[in-house]
Amino acid sequence: MNRKEFLKKGLFGTGMFAATATLGNILNNDNDEIKKPEVLGFNHIPNTDSKIMENTILHKAHTRGHANHGWLKSYHTFSFANYHNPERMHFGVLRVLNDDTVDPGMGFGTHPHDNMEIISIPLEGDLEHKDSMGNTTVIKSGDVQVMSAGTGIFHSEYNKNKDQRVKFLQIWLYPNKRNVQPRYDQITLNVAERKNKFQQILSPNTDDEGVWIHQDAWFHIGKFDNEVTSQYQLKKKGNGVYVFVISGSASVENQLLETRDGFGIWDTDAFTITANAENTEILLMEVPMTL
Protein backbone atom coordinates (compact mmCIF):
# COMPACT_ATOMS: atom_id res chain seq x y z
CA MET A 1 0.00 0.00 0.00
CA ASN A 2 1.50 3.30 -0.97
CA ARG A 3 1.55 6.35 1.29
CA LYS A 4 -1.40 8.06 -0.35
CA GLU A 5 -3.60 4.97 -0.17
CA PHE A 6 -2.60 4.49 3.46
CA LEU A 7 -3.67 8.02 4.25
CA LYS A 8 -6.92 7.65 2.36
CA LYS A 9 -7.83 4.57 4.37
CA GLY A 10 -6.83 6.20 7.64
CA LEU A 11 -8.78 9.41 7.30
CA PHE A 12 -11.22 8.87 10.09
CA GLY A 13 -10.58 9.41 13.75
CA THR A 14 -7.00 10.00 14.71
CA GLY A 15 -5.75 8.76 11.37
CA MET A 16 -6.58 12.00 9.63
CA PHE A 17 -4.86 14.17 12.18
CA ALA A 18 -1.78 11.98 12.08
CA ALA A 19 -1.86 12.48 8.34
CA THR A 20 -1.99 16.21 8.81
CA ALA A 21 1.09 16.19 10.94
CA THR A 22 2.86 13.98 8.46
CA LEU A 23 2.08 16.20 5.53
CA GLY A 24 3.13 19.33 7.32
CA ASN A 25 2.99 22.44 5.27
CA ILE A 26 4.44 21.08 2.08
CA LEU A 27 1.09 21.21 0.39
CA ASN A 28 -0.64 24.42 -0.40
CA ASN A 29 -4.08 25.27 -1.58
CA ASP A 30 -3.46 26.62 -5.03
CA ASN A 31 -7.06 26.92 -5.94
CA ASP A 32 -8.37 29.83 -3.92
CA GLU A 33 -9.43 32.83 -5.89
CA ILE A 34 -6.91 34.66 -3.76
CA LYS A 35 -3.46 33.21 -4.12
CA LYS A 36 -1.31 34.29 -1.25
CA PRO A 37 1.15 35.74 -0.69
CA GLU A 38 1.24 37.30 -4.12
CA VAL A 39 0.47 40.96 -4.38
CA LEU A 40 -3.15 41.28 -5.31
CA GLY A 41 -3.94 43.53 -8.18
CA PHE A 42 -1.38 41.76 -10.32
CA ASN A 43 -4.01 40.65 -12.74
CA HIS A 44 -4.91 44.06 -13.99
CA ILE A 45 -3.90 45.26 -17.41
CA PRO A 46 -0.98 47.69 -17.07
CA ASN A 47 -2.09 51.26 -17.36
CA THR A 48 -0.20 52.51 -20.37
CA ASP A 49 -1.90 55.88 -20.10
CA SER A 50 -0.42 56.68 -16.71
CA LYS A 51 2.22 59.34 -16.33
CA ILE A 52 2.87 58.63 -12.68
CA MET A 53 4.61 55.33 -12.17
CA GLU A 54 4.28 51.69 -12.95
CA ASN A 55 2.16 50.90 -9.95
CA THR A 56 -1.16 52.30 -11.04
CA ILE A 57 -4.22 50.95 -12.77
CA LEU A 58 -6.93 52.87 -14.56
CA HIS A 59 -10.50 51.62 -14.97
CA LYS A 60 -12.51 53.97 -17.12
CA ALA A 61 -16.20 54.05 -16.22
CA HIS A 62 -17.38 52.74 -19.58
CA THR A 63 -15.18 49.65 -19.30
CA ARG A 64 -17.03 48.34 -16.24
CA GLY A 65 -19.29 45.32 -16.44
CA HIS A 66 -22.98 46.11 -16.70
CA ALA A 67 -26.09 44.21 -15.69
CA ASN A 68 -29.61 45.39 -16.45
CA HIS A 69 -32.22 43.41 -14.55
CA GLY A 70 -34.99 45.87 -15.28
CA TRP A 71 -35.56 47.02 -11.71
CA LEU A 72 -31.80 46.97 -11.04
CA LYS A 73 -29.08 48.53 -13.11
CA SER A 74 -25.63 47.73 -11.88
CA TYR A 75 -22.13 48.60 -13.01
CA HIS A 76 -19.42 46.26 -11.79
CA THR A 77 -15.86 47.56 -11.50
CA PHE A 78 -14.75 44.01 -10.73
CA SER A 79 -16.06 40.63 -11.83
CA PHE A 80 -19.38 39.90 -10.18
CA ALA A 81 -22.24 37.48 -10.78
CA ASN A 82 -22.49 36.89 -14.53
CA TYR A 83 -19.78 39.42 -15.35
CA HIS A 84 -16.45 37.64 -15.48
CA ASN A 85 -13.28 39.36 -16.59
CA PRO A 86 -10.10 37.63 -15.41
CA GLU A 87 -8.30 40.96 -15.54
CA ARG A 88 -10.88 42.64 -13.35
CA MET A 89 -11.01 40.43 -10.28
CA HIS A 90 -9.96 42.69 -7.43
CA PHE A 91 -7.71 45.48 -6.28
CA GLY A 92 -5.94 44.07 -3.27
CA VAL A 93 -8.64 42.94 -0.85
CA LEU A 94 -11.18 45.18 -2.57
CA ARG A 95 -13.24 42.54 -4.34
CA VAL A 96 -16.54 44.21 -5.24
CA LEU A 97 -17.38 47.75 -6.25
CA ASN A 98 -20.93 47.79 -7.55
CA ASP A 99 -22.63 50.98 -8.64
CA ASP A 100 -26.34 50.15 -8.25
CA THR A 101 -29.56 51.91 -9.19
CA VAL A 102 -32.81 50.35 -7.92
CA ASP A 103 -36.26 51.29 -9.18
CA PRO A 104 -38.90 52.67 -6.77
CA GLY A 105 -40.27 50.06 -4.38
CA MET A 106 -38.00 47.34 -5.72
CA GLY A 107 -35.04 45.60 -4.15
CA PHE A 108 -33.16 42.50 -3.11
CA GLY A 109 -35.17 39.91 -1.19
CA THR A 110 -33.73 38.11 1.79
CA HIS A 111 -30.42 36.52 0.89
CA PRO A 112 -27.35 35.32 2.79
CA HIS A 113 -23.81 36.57 3.04
CA ASP A 114 -20.76 35.15 4.75
CA ASN A 115 -17.08 35.95 5.17
CA MET A 116 -17.10 39.39 3.66
CA GLU A 117 -16.97 42.98 4.90
CA ILE A 118 -19.83 44.71 3.09
CA ILE A 119 -20.06 48.47 2.98
CA SER A 120 -23.01 50.34 1.46
CA ILE A 121 -22.81 54.03 0.64
CA PRO A 122 -26.12 55.57 -0.49
CA LEU A 123 -25.77 58.32 -3.07
CA GLU A 124 -29.40 59.18 -3.71
CA GLY A 125 -32.74 58.07 -2.23
CA ASP A 126 -33.52 55.82 0.74
CA LEU A 127 -32.47 52.18 1.11
CA GLU A 128 -34.35 50.01 3.59
CA HIS A 129 -32.42 47.20 5.25
CA LYS A 130 -33.69 44.26 7.32
CA ASP A 131 -31.45 41.52 8.65
CA SER A 132 -31.40 38.31 10.65
CA MET A 133 -29.99 40.13 13.69
CA GLY A 134 -33.21 42.10 14.05
CA ASN A 135 -32.08 45.34 12.47
CA THR A 136 -34.62 47.26 10.42
CA THR A 137 -33.14 50.51 9.22
CA VAL A 138 -33.17 53.06 6.43
CA ILE A 139 -29.97 54.55 5.09
CA LYS A 140 -29.74 57.64 2.92
CA SER A 141 -27.14 59.88 1.36
CA GLY A 142 -24.62 60.84 4.03
CA ASP A 143 -24.95 57.50 5.82
CA VAL A 144 -22.57 54.57 5.72
CA GLN A 145 -23.66 51.02 6.47
CA VAL A 146 -21.35 48.11 7.28
CA MET A 147 -21.94 44.40 7.72
CA SER A 148 -19.34 41.91 8.81
CA ALA A 149 -20.95 38.81 7.36
CA GLY A 150 -18.62 36.36 9.11
CA THR A 151 -20.30 33.03 9.86
CA GLY A 152 -23.46 34.14 8.13
CA ILE A 153 -26.03 36.89 7.96
CA PHE A 154 -29.32 37.25 6.06
CA HIS A 155 -30.72 40.50 4.89
CA SER A 156 -32.94 42.27 2.42
CA GLU A 157 -32.48 45.66 0.79
CA TYR A 158 -35.31 47.63 -0.79
CA ASN A 159 -35.85 51.05 -2.19
CA LYS A 160 -38.10 52.51 0.50
CA ASN A 161 -39.65 55.07 -1.81
CA LYS A 162 -42.40 54.36 -4.34
CA ASP A 163 -41.65 57.42 -6.44
CA GLN A 164 -37.89 57.79 -6.42
CA ARG A 165 -35.00 55.56 -7.39
CA VAL A 166 -32.18 54.77 -5.00
CA LYS A 167 -28.54 54.83 -5.99
CA PHE A 168 -25.82 53.36 -3.87
CA LEU A 169 -22.34 51.88 -3.95
CA GLN A 170 -21.93 48.41 -2.55
CA ILE A 171 -18.36 47.52 -1.68
CA TRP A 172 -17.06 44.14 -0.54
CA LEU A 173 -13.68 43.64 1.10
CA TYR A 174 -12.16 40.30 1.94
CA PRO A 175 -11.95 40.12 5.75
CA ASN A 176 -8.66 39.65 7.56
CA LYS A 177 -10.19 36.68 9.37
CA ARG A 178 -12.80 34.17 8.24
CA ASN A 179 -15.85 33.26 10.30
CA VAL A 180 -16.04 36.23 12.64
CA GLN A 181 -19.20 36.99 14.63
CA PRO A 182 -21.64 38.76 12.30
CA ARG A 183 -22.26 42.40 13.06
CA TYR A 184 -24.14 45.39 11.63
CA ASP A 185 -23.59 49.09 12.03
CA GLN A 186 -24.51 52.35 10.35
CA ILE A 187 -23.67 55.95 10.98
CA THR A 188 -24.83 59.32 9.76
CA LEU A 189 -21.97 61.59 8.84
CA ASN A 190 -21.81 65.35 8.90
CA VAL A 191 -21.26 65.94 5.20
CA ALA A 192 -20.14 69.51 5.87
CA GLU A 193 -16.93 68.00 7.21
CA ARG A 194 -15.97 66.71 3.77
CA LYS A 195 -16.06 70.11 2.06
CA ASN A 196 -12.68 70.57 0.35
CA LYS A 197 -11.11 67.85 2.46
CA PHE A 198 -11.30 64.12 2.96
CA GLN A 199 -13.57 62.88 5.72
CA GLN A 200 -12.79 59.44 7.15
CA ILE A 201 -15.80 57.15 6.95
CA LEU A 202 -14.26 53.75 7.73
CA SER A 203 -11.27 52.30 9.52
CA PRO A 204 -10.15 49.11 11.29
CA ASN A 205 -10.40 50.81 14.68
CA THR A 206 -13.48 50.66 16.87
CA ASP A 207 -12.75 54.05 18.45
CA ASP A 208 -11.87 55.90 15.25
CA GLU A 209 -13.98 58.07 12.97
CA GLY A 210 -16.61 56.34 10.83
CA VAL A 211 -17.58 52.69 10.90
CA TRP A 212 -15.07 49.91 11.52
CA ILE A 213 -14.43 46.60 9.80
CA HIS A 214 -12.33 43.47 10.10
CA GLN A 215 -9.66 44.67 7.71
CA ASP A 216 -6.79 47.17 7.71
CA ALA A 217 -8.67 49.51 5.43
CA TRP A 218 -9.49 53.19 5.56
CA PHE A 219 -12.14 54.93 3.45
CA HIS A 220 -12.51 58.67 2.96
CA ILE A 221 -14.94 60.83 1.01
CA GLY A 222 -14.33 64.43 -0.02
CA LYS A 223 -16.34 66.99 -1.97
CA PHE A 224 -14.23 69.63 -3.62
CA ASP A 225 -14.49 72.93 -5.36
CA ASN A 226 -12.78 73.27 -8.72
CA GLU A 227 -8.97 73.38 -8.61
CA VAL A 228 -8.72 72.43 -4.95
CA THR A 229 -5.75 70.14 -4.33
CA SER A 230 -5.46 67.67 -1.47
CA GLN A 231 -2.81 65.22 -0.46
CA TYR A 232 -3.63 61.77 0.81
CA GLN A 233 -1.14 60.11 3.13
CA LEU A 234 -1.52 56.34 3.32
CA LYS A 235 -2.21 54.98 6.77
CA LYS A 236 -0.35 51.70 6.48
CA LYS A 237 2.75 50.66 4.61
CA GLY A 238 2.01 48.14 1.88
CA ASN A 239 -1.53 49.32 1.35
CA GLY A 240 -2.82 50.68 -1.94
CA VAL A 241 -5.61 53.14 -2.65
CA TYR A 242 -8.45 52.77 -5.10
CA VAL A 243 -9.73 56.20 -6.11
CA PHE A 244 -13.35 56.32 -7.34
CA VAL A 245 -14.75 59.56 -8.70
CA ILE A 246 -18.40 59.64 -7.64
CA SER A 247 -19.09 62.84 -9.54
CA GLY A 248 -17.16 65.56 -11.32
CA SER A 249 -13.60 65.28 -12.52
CA ALA A 250 -10.23 65.01 -10.83
CA SER A 251 -6.56 64.38 -11.44
CA VAL A 252 -4.55 61.99 -9.33
CA GLU A 253 -1.01 63.16 -9.79
CA ASN A 254 -1.31 63.67 -13.57
CA GLN A 255 -3.95 61.06 -14.36
CA LEU A 256 -7.24 62.62 -15.42
CA LEU A 257 -10.32 60.90 -14.01
CA GLU A 258 -13.93 61.54 -14.95
CA THR A 259 -17.16 60.57 -13.21
CA ARG A 260 -17.24 56.89 -12.14
CA ASP A 261 -13.68 56.28 -13.28
CA GLY A 262 -11.54 54.19 -10.95
CA PHE A 263 -7.83 54.46 -10.39
CA GLY A 264 -5.68 52.20 -8.25
CA ILE A 265 -2.30 53.26 -6.91
CA TRP A 266 0.13 51.34 -4.73
CA ASP A 267 3.78 51.28 -3.67
CA THR A 268 3.53 54.89 -2.59
CA ASP A 269 3.24 56.71 0.72
CA ALA A 270 1.19 59.64 -0.52
CA PHE A 271 -0.30 61.24 -3.61
CA THR A 272 -2.09 64.42 -4.58
CA ILE A 273 -5.57 64.87 -5.98
CA THR A 274 -6.85 67.96 -7.73
CA ALA A 275 -10.51 68.59 -8.53
CA ASN A 276 -11.15 69.69 -12.10
CA ALA A 277 -14.81 70.65 -11.65
CA GLU A 278 -17.10 72.16 -9.03
CA ASN A 279 -18.56 69.72 -6.49
CA THR A 280 -16.26 66.90 -7.45
CA GLU A 281 -16.95 64.03 -5.05
CA ILE A 282 -14.26 61.42 -4.54
CA LEU A 283 -14.17 58.15 -2.61
CA LEU A 284 -10.77 56.86 -1.51
CA MET A 285 -10.49 53.21 -0.49
CA GLU A 286 -7.17 52.36 1.11
CA VAL A 287 -6.84 48.58 1.34
CA PRO A 288 -4.18 45.94 1.90
CA MET A 289 -2.73 44.64 -1.33
CA THR A 290 -2.28 41.15 0.12
CA LEU A 291 -4.54 38.97 2.21
Next chain:
Amino acid sequence: MLMWNLHFLVIGTNEIILETLVRVITSVDHWTAHSCNELESMFEYLKQHEVNVLLLSSGLEDEVERKIKTIVPFLYPETAVIAHYGGGSGLLRNEVLSVFPDAIANQNS
Protein backbone atom coordinates in the same frame (compact mmCIF):
# COMPACT_ATOMS: atom_id res chain seq x y z
CA MET B 1 -23.17 28.52 -22.35
CA LEU B 2 -21.58 26.34 -19.70
CA MET B 3 -19.58 23.58 -21.23
CA TRP B 4 -18.24 21.46 -18.41
CA ASN B 5 -19.92 19.02 -16.07
CA LEU B 6 -18.79 19.95 -12.58
CA HIS B 7 -19.75 18.22 -9.37
CA PHE B 8 -19.40 20.21 -6.16
CA LEU B 9 -19.17 19.17 -2.54
CA VAL B 10 -19.96 22.09 -0.24
CA ILE B 11 -18.90 21.95 3.40
CA GLY B 12 -19.98 24.42 6.07
CA THR B 13 -22.00 24.69 9.26
CA ASN B 14 -24.65 27.22 8.28
CA GLU B 15 -27.45 25.11 6.84
CA ILE B 16 -29.28 27.95 5.14
CA ILE B 17 -26.13 29.14 3.39
CA LEU B 18 -25.36 25.56 2.37
CA GLU B 19 -28.84 25.27 0.87
CA THR B 20 -28.37 28.58 -0.91
CA LEU B 21 -25.04 27.56 -2.38
CA VAL B 22 -26.39 24.20 -3.55
CA ARG B 23 -29.32 25.99 -5.15
CA VAL B 24 -27.06 28.52 -6.87
CA ILE B 25 -24.73 25.79 -8.12
CA THR B 26 -27.45 23.51 -9.43
CA SER B 27 -29.14 26.40 -11.20
CA VAL B 28 -26.26 26.25 -13.67
CA ASP B 29 -26.59 23.70 -16.45
CA HIS B 30 -24.26 20.73 -15.98
CA TRP B 31 -23.35 21.66 -12.41
CA THR B 32 -24.41 19.39 -9.56
CA ALA B 33 -23.83 19.66 -5.83
CA HIS B 34 -24.00 17.87 -2.51
CA SER B 35 -23.47 19.42 0.92
CA CYS B 36 -22.15 18.26 4.26
CA ASN B 37 -21.32 19.91 7.56
CA GLU B 38 -18.42 18.00 9.04
CA LEU B 39 -15.15 16.35 8.10
CA GLU B 40 -16.13 12.70 8.49
CA SER B 41 -19.00 12.89 6.04
CA MET B 42 -16.88 15.05 3.73
CA PHE B 43 -14.15 12.42 3.46
CA GLU B 44 -16.68 9.60 3.21
CA TYR B 45 -18.29 11.40 0.27
CA LEU B 46 -14.94 12.07 -1.39
CA LYS B 47 -14.09 8.38 -1.14
CA GLN B 48 -17.27 7.40 -2.91
CA HIS B 49 -17.77 10.15 -5.46
CA GLU B 50 -15.79 12.02 -8.04
CA VAL B 51 -15.82 15.62 -6.89
CA ASN B 52 -14.47 18.41 -9.08
CA VAL B 53 -14.84 21.24 -6.57
CA LEU B 54 -14.74 21.14 -2.79
CA LEU B 55 -16.25 24.45 -1.72
CA LEU B 56 -15.45 25.71 1.76
CA SER B 57 -18.46 27.57 3.08
CA SER B 58 -18.77 29.37 6.41
CA GLY B 59 -18.52 28.29 10.03
CA LEU B 60 -15.56 25.94 9.83
CA GLU B 61 -12.85 26.39 12.42
CA ASP B 62 -9.49 27.66 11.17
CA GLU B 63 -7.83 24.37 11.99
CA VAL B 64 -10.46 22.42 10.05
CA GLU B 65 -10.03 24.64 7.00
CA ARG B 66 -6.29 24.26 7.23
CA LYS B 67 -6.52 20.47 7.39
CA ILE B 68 -8.85 20.36 4.42
CA LYS B 69 -6.58 22.62 2.36
CA THR B 70 -3.60 20.47 3.26
CA ILE B 71 -4.96 16.96 2.94
CA VAL B 72 -7.51 17.05 0.15
CA PRO B 73 -5.16 18.30 -2.60
CA PHE B 74 -2.77 15.51 -1.67
CA LEU B 75 -5.28 12.68 -1.57
CA TYR B 76 -7.60 13.97 -4.28
CA PRO B 77 -5.51 16.11 -6.62
CA GLU B 78 -8.33 16.11 -9.13
CA THR B 79 -10.50 17.99 -6.64
CA ALA B 80 -10.11 21.77 -6.55
CA VAL B 81 -10.48 23.26 -3.08
CA ILE B 82 -12.04 26.70 -3.18
CA ALA B 83 -12.59 28.89 -0.13
CA HIS B 84 -15.88 30.61 -0.84
CA TYR B 85 -16.50 34.19 0.20
CA GLY B 86 -19.74 36.11 0.15
CA GLY B 87 -22.29 33.41 0.88
CA GLY B 88 -24.33 33.57 -2.29
CA SER B 89 -24.27 34.02 -6.01
CA GLY B 90 -22.16 37.18 -6.26
CA LEU B 91 -18.71 35.62 -6.32
CA LEU B 92 -19.32 31.90 -6.74
CA ARG B 93 -19.25 31.83 -10.52
CA ASN B 94 -16.03 33.85 -10.62
CA GLU B 95 -14.40 31.72 -7.95
CA VAL B 96 -15.08 28.64 -10.06
CA LEU B 97 -13.94 30.31 -13.27
CA SER B 98 -10.68 31.32 -11.64
CA VAL B 99 -9.93 27.62 -11.23
CA PHE B 100 -11.58 26.33 -14.41
CA PRO B 101 -11.11 29.21 -16.83
CA ASP B 102 -12.12 27.07 -19.77
CA ALA B 103 -15.27 25.75 -18.15
CA ILE B 104 -17.45 28.34 -19.73
CA ALA B 105 -17.71 29.74 -23.20
CA ASN B 106 -19.36 33.09 -23.84
CA GLN B 107 -19.65 33.60 -20.11
CA ASN B 108 -20.54 37.25 -20.37
CA SER B 109 -23.26 36.77 -22.92
